[in-house]
Structure formats: structure tokens, C-alpha cells
Amino acid sequence: MREFATFEERLSIWTTDAMKSVFGLEGTDINLGVSPTNNDKFGDYQCNAAMSLAKTVGKAPRQIAQEFADAAVLPDFVEKIEIAGPGFINFFLSNHALAAYLQSLENDPHLGAEQVGQGKTVIVDYSSPNVAKPMHIGHIRSTVIGNAIDRLYRYLGYNVIADNHLGDWGTQFGLMMVGFRNFVDEDALKAAPVEELERVYVASYNMSKEDASWREQAKAELVKLQQGDAENRALWEKFIELSIEEFNTIYNRLGVKFDLYRGESFYNDRLPKMIQSLEEKDLAKESDGALIVGLEEDGMPICIVRKSDGGYNYATTDLATVEARIEEFDPERIIYVTDERQQLHFKQFFTISEKLGMNANLVHVWFGLMRLPEATFSTREGNVIKLAALLDEAEVRALEMVKSSSPEMPEEQQRDLAKAIGIGAIKYTDLSQNPQSLVTFTWEKALNMQGNSAPYLQYAYARISSVYDKFHATYPEIELEKCSINIEHEIERRLAIKLSRFPAAIRAAADNYSPNILAEYLYDLAQIYSSFYQNVPFLKAEEGVRESRIRICQTTAAILKQGLGLLGIETRERI
RNA sequence: GCCCUGAUAGCUCAGCUGGAUAGAGCAACGCACUUCUAAUGCGUAGGUCACAGGUUCGAAUCCUGUUCAGGGCACCA
Numbered sequence: 001m002r003e004f005a006t007f008e009e010r011l012s013i014w015t016t017d018a019m020k021s022v023f024g025l026e027g028t029d030i031n032l033g034v035s036p037t038n039n040d041k042f043g044d045y046q047c048n049a050a051m052s053l054a055k056t057v058g059k060a061p062r063q064i065a066q067e068f069a070d071a072a073v074l075p076d077f078v079e080k081i082e083i084a085g086p087g088f089i090n091f092f093l094s095n096h097a098l099a100a101y102l103q104s105l106e107n108d109p110h111l112g113a114e115q116v117g118q119g120k121t122v123i124v125d126y127s128s129p130n131v132a133k134p135m136h137i138g139h140i141r142s143t144v145i146g147n148a149i150d151r152l153y154r155y156l157g158y159n160v161i162a163d164n165h166l167g168d169w170g171t172q173f174g175l176m177m178v179g180f181r182n183f184v185d186e187d188a189l190k191a192a193p194v195e196e197l198e199r200v201y202v203a204s205y206n207m208s209k210e211d212a213s214w215r216e217q218a219k220a221e222l223v224k225l226q227q228g229d230a231e232n233r234a235l236w237e238k239f240i241e242l243s244i245e246e247f248n249t250i251y252n253r254l255g256v257k258f259d260l261y262r263g264e265s266f267y268n269d270r271l272p273k274m275i276q277s278l279e280e281k282d283l284a285k286e287s288d289g290a291l292i293v294g295l296e297e298d299g300m301p302i303c304i305v306r307k308s309d310g311g312y313n314y315a316t317t318d319l320a321t322v323e324a325r326i327e328e329f330d331p332e333r334i335i336y337v338t339d340e341r342q343q344l345h346f347k348q349f350f351t352i353s354e355k356l357g358m359n360a361n362l363v364h365v366w367f368g369l370m371r372l373p374e375a376t377f378s379t380r381e382g383n384v385i386k387l388a389a390l391l392d393e394a395e396v397r398a399l400e401m402v403k404s405s406s407p408e409m410p411e412e413q414q415r416d417l418a419k420a421i422g423i424g425a426i427k428y429t430d431l432s433q434n435p436q437s438l439v440t441f442t443w444e445k446a447l448n449m450q451g452n453s454a455p456y457l458q459y460a461y462a463r464i465s466s467v468y469d470k471f472h473a474t475y476p477e478i479e480l481e482k483c484s485i486n487i488e489h490e491i492e493r494r495l496a497i498k499l500s501r502f503p504a505a506i507r508a509a510a511d512n513y514s515p516n517i518l519a520e521y522l523y524d525l526a527q528i529y530s531s532f533y534q535n536v537p538f539l540k541a542e543e544g545v546r547e548s549r550i551r552i553c554q555t556t557a558a559i560l561k562q563g564l565g566l567l568g569i570e571t572r573e574r575i
Numbered sequence: 576g577c578c579c580u581g582a583u584a585g586c587u588c589a590g591c592u593g594g595a596u597a598g599a600g601c602a603a604c605g606c607a608c609u610u611c612u613a614a615u616g617c618g619u620a621g622g623u624c625a626c627a628g629g630u631u632c633g634a635a636u637c638c639u640g641u642u643c644a645g646g647g648c649a650c651c652a
Contacts, residue, residue, distance in 0.1 A: 038595080085594085086595085288649075289650085301577090343579060371645085467611050534607095
């Protein structure tokens with residue numbers, strides 16, 4: 001077993017083996033492992049197998065539990081076991097083993113998280129905004145959730161390729177071309193490029209609704225672009241360049257980095273070949289002039305892969321993208337992070353890619369749409385909130401808070417801190433709820449800085465840093481590494497148990513693509529720590545106890561910092 | 576019409592592959608700063624887990640039906 005295996009892992013292996021040997025079980029699919037208890041009066045971990053085994057073994061659950069307890073030789077890290085209720089077997093870890101585990105974590109750069117991703121490549125496809133449209137608050141979920149998944153997988157040792165699959169191709173570019181040539185305001189374009197591009201697009205779109213010749217023109221320009229006309233090509237490249245530049249300022253503020261910016265257009269050359277493969281495998285057929293893939297037997301509606309005008313759809317692009325990614329990167333998994341509206345699309349193209357025999361493990365991580373309290377927001381309604389405006393507002397509010405609580409801090413530091421807090425607050429709001437739940441946007445919630453929020457966690461971290469520095473200033477001669485950790489106080493123990501569960505939280509968050517599991521873990525941890533902080537002395541504790549507690553503080557700080565970092569939230573030593 | 580989601584405290588939300596008394600935050604009320612950072616802590620109050628059945632030793636969790644809400648379903652992505 002690896003050096004830093006968690007108690008849950010070790011105990012589960014042990015109970016599984018012990019159950020099998022005591023009751024002579026072979027290949028059963030009943031879970032014989034343990035899970036964390038939800039109440040510490042029931043110990044630290046519980047095994048529920050006795051109830052599940054009643055029928056198989058042919059004995060009463062209590063009796064099974066008792067026989068197990070009598071026969072088993074406990075592992076050294078278990079202090080005692082108890083049988084309770086209908087047949088729960090409760091395990092109490094020894095304080096000594098807990099302390100030893102905490103000490104061992106300090107030597108592990110991954111704080112106990114197993115490097116399960118070694119040698120595996122994962123592509124995470126997220127954010128993916130459309131060119132020539134400003135990012136609004138609806139884009140924050142894909143960006144922030146996708147980025148957390150990206151960071152989590154990297155932490156677990158995966159070779160992660162973060163790919164921003166920009167919407168840089170499609171029929172809208174015909175309208176963009178004509179609109180741009182007729183309506184663009186060069187000054188406005190300099191001041192706010194993407195906003196101006198959007199204005200141009202909307203104006204052109206409106207013209208097209210009334211004017212048939214306008215539509216014809218747009219279509220002609222689109223065809224020219226697709227055929228590689230130099231002038232249109234240059235203009236199109238300009239749209240992309242301006243857009244990426246502006247997206248990057250947002251990504252920089254959010255601390256989001258991509259390895260690739262490959263838009264849909266990157267795969268254009270592969271589309272005819274993809275259609276050919278579909279036809280060769282007899283998957284596609286003509287229908288009303290379009291080429292479709294029938295998915296009736298899979299319980300899904302048909303999927304159009306080539307329009308009757310000869311153009312391709314995004315299903316085709318996505319298939320070609322998978323093919324290209326497999327060829328170039330041979331990924332173990334490709335994770336797509338998009339909103340819930342695309343569920344059917346992904347199911348369809350995942351199914352088709354399987355039928356094509358593409359060897360890829362494709363995962364669609366979807367999240368609930370963001371809406372406003374009064375209605376779903378949309379460009380047409382004119383009720384969009386720009387992402388940049390949200391970030392600005394968060395930093396302004398955070399700065400007010402910093403100025404009032406730390407007036408003596410140099411202004412530059414106040415600003416830096418306000419950024420970390422404001423951006424952290426916004427990210428945490430999104431990351432702390434289940435991605436799949438519907439999200440109603442309110443300023444109040446997005447910028448929440450009290451209670452269950454990023455600033456609460458950042459505050460807890462800063463308090464620890466402060467304590468730690470004071471300790472060193474007061475006792476410069478003491479070498480903490482040489483002092484042992486001893487767990488005595490009840491709340492110390494609660495904290496230690498929580499700290500030991502960090503690897504499980506990381507794994508659960510990554511396996512379920514749910515950063516909120518990690519967020520909740522960190523919040524619980526910070527709550528326990530805050531209670532610890534308020535209720536027991538450490539700098540003022542007697543020698544020995546003092547050093548032990550400072551070391552526990554150190555580990556707590558390391559986990560808070562690392563955990564928040566995995567959510568893309570920064571910490572500061574002073575708040 | 577068909578398909579996919581969801582419904583948990585006044586409000587916003589957790590609740591992992593079924594486990595013991597369903598948890599937080601906000602709002603409300605009370606207490607604690609000459610003290611290691613009060614962006615905090617401690618406490619009180621707040622629930623028919625939408626509704627009705629079913630499976631199970633055990634259901635907020637799984638299954639079926641109903642109601643309500645959101646989304647999707649042929650040339651947008």
C-alpha cells in the first residue's frame with residue numbers, strides 16, 4: 001500500500017478482507033468497506049456490512065457484527081470498535097495514529113492525495129465563448145467550474161490539456177462581414193472591441209430580418225469566407241484576434257489559463273473526411289436534402305451532420321474534434337463543460353463517435369443555466385450583465401471592506417487583497433453549489449462575503465498565518481519539526497480527523513466533477529478551525545501543547561491554501 | 576406529444592454509490608471583543624424532504640404515478 005493511504009482506504013481494505021475470512025465469503029458485490037460517520041459519538045468510520053450480509057450469511061445483523069468483532073484482530077491505528085443500533089460496526093481511530101498521519105502529511109507534497117493520474121492525459125474543454133460576443137455572467141459557470149476540474153485533475157497527476165474551443169465559425173460571420181463594413185465605428189472598436197463587434201452584429205441581424213438583399217449579401221460573404229477569400233479571411237481573423245485579446249483580460253483576472261485556443265474552425269479541413277467515414281460505415285443517410293444519422297434505436301432523435309445547403313453542423317465539427325484529439329494526444333478522457341441545454345447534443349455525438357469506433361472516454365459535465373430573478377436573461381431582452389462588470393463590482397465592494405477593516409494597510413496591498421477577495425467571492429459562490437442545480441443570479445449572493453463564502457475561508461487562512469508568524473517572532477529558537485503532535489482536546493481531534501479526510505474530498509470532487517464537494521469540505525474545515533481558534537489557546541498554551549497546536553495550525557493552513565488553490569481562489573497571509 | 580433535469584427551514588443552498596437524531600449560510604432573537612485578526616465564535620428558534628404508492632432490516636436518496644417549474648426535440652451552436 002502506498003505510503004500516505006488514508007484511514008478510510010486502509011480500514012476498508014481491512015474490513016473487506018476480515019469479513020471475507022470470518023464468514024467465508026467469496027466474490028460478493030456487497031460493500032464491505034467503511035464510510036465516515038456523520039456523528040462522532042459513533043466513532044470515526046462505520047461499517048454497515050452486517051445488515052447487508054444478513055441474508056447471505058443467514059444470521060441476524062447484530063450477531064454478524066458481534067462474531068466479526070470477536071474474531072477480528074484490530075489494526076494498530078484503531079483504538080476500539082463498537083457495535084451499535086441494528087448492527088453498525090463503529091471504528092474509533094487512535095489519537096496516536098491520527099497525530100502520526102498529520103505529521104506524515106507534512107512530508108507529502110500532495111497532502112495525501114494519491115497520484116492516480118500518472119501517465120494519463122485528460123482534455124478539459126471549457127469556457128468556449130463565441131467570438132465577437134462579450135462574455136456575460138452566463139459564461140462564468142463553464143469557466144470557473146471547468147477551471148476547477150482542470151486544476152483538480154492536474155493535482156491528481158493527470159496531464160491536463162485545457163482547451164478553449166472557441167465558437168469561431170458559423171453562419172453568423174456572413175452577417176458580421178456585411179455589418180462590419182457598413183456600420184463599424186472605428187473609435188468604438190478601439191475603446192471596446194468586442195462590444196462594438198456585437199453591436200455591429202445585432203444591427204446587421206436586424207437588417208437581415210427586413211431586407212432580403214441584405215440576407216443575400218451576408219450569405220455571399222459567408223461563402224467567400226468559406227472558400228478562402230483573402231479579404232474576408234483577414235477580417236475574420238481580426239474578429240478572432242480582438243475577441244481573444246479581450247477574453248484574455250477576463251481570464252487573467254480570473255486566474256484561468258488555457259493550453260490551447262483551438263476554435264471550431266481548426267477542424268474544418270477534417271469535415272468532408274468525417275462525412276465520408278459516416279457514409280462508409282453506413283451511419284448517415286439522405287433526408288430532405290440533408291445528411292442525417294438516425295438514432296432511433298438509441299432512443300434519440302435524428303442528428304443532422306450536413307445541411308441541405310452543404311454546410312456542416314456542430315455535431316460534425318465535434319466528431320472531427322474528437323478524432324483529431326485522439327490522433328494528437330491519445331487522451332484517457334475528454335471532459336466537456338457546458339450548460340444543460342446541450343445534453344442531447346452530447347449524447348448524440350457521443351453515441352455516433354462510439355458507432356464510428358472512436359476509442360475515447362467522453363464525459364459531458366453540464367451545469368444549470370444561470371438566470372435572473374425576474375426572467376431568463378438574453379441579449380434580446382437586453383438584461384445581460386457583463387462579466388467584466390461583475391468582476392469590477394466585486395473588487396469595488398471588497399476594497400471597501402478591506403479599507404474599513406485594515407485602514408493601516410498600504411494602499412497597493414489593499415488593492416491586491418481586494419482582488420483576491422472579490423474574485424474569490426464570485427468564484428466560490430458558483431463552486432460551492434452543485435453544478436447541476438439551477439442558479440438564480442443575484443448580486444447579493446454572487447458577492448456574498450460573510451458566512452459560507454470565500455472571504456470566510458481566506459480570513460481563516462490569514463488568522464493562521466498571523467498566529468504562525470507571532471509564534472516564530474516570540475520563540476525564534478524553537479524548531480517545530482522536532483516537536484511532536486499530540487491530540488488531546490476534543491476539538492483538536494475533530495480538526496485532525498477533518499484534515500485526514502482532505503484526500504477523500506479531492507478524489508470525490510474530481511471523480512464526480514463536482515468542485516462543490518471540495519468547497520464544502522474546506523468550509524467545514526474552516527468552521528472547525530474557527531471554533532478551535534476561538535475556544536482553545538495556542539500561543540498561550542503551555543510548552544509542548546503550544547508547539548503541537550501550532551503544527552496542527554500549519555497543516556490546516558497548508559490544506560486550506562492548497563484546497564482553495566484547486567478552486568482557483570487565492571489566499572493572502574494578511575487580511 | 577416525446578425526452579432530460581429539478582422541487583429539502585421565511586430566503587439561498589448542502590446532503591457522495593440507501594444507514595443512526597435531515598445540515599449550513601442569510602434573515603430573526605440572546606450572549607462573547609483592555610485577549611492568538613469579531614470578515615469570528617457560542618446559543619435559541621425555524622422541517623409533512625412537492626404529493627401518493629412501492630422496494631428494503633432501513634428511503635430526502637432507488638422504482639412507478641401525479642402536480643408544478645426549467646430545458647431540449649431537422650438544417651443555430
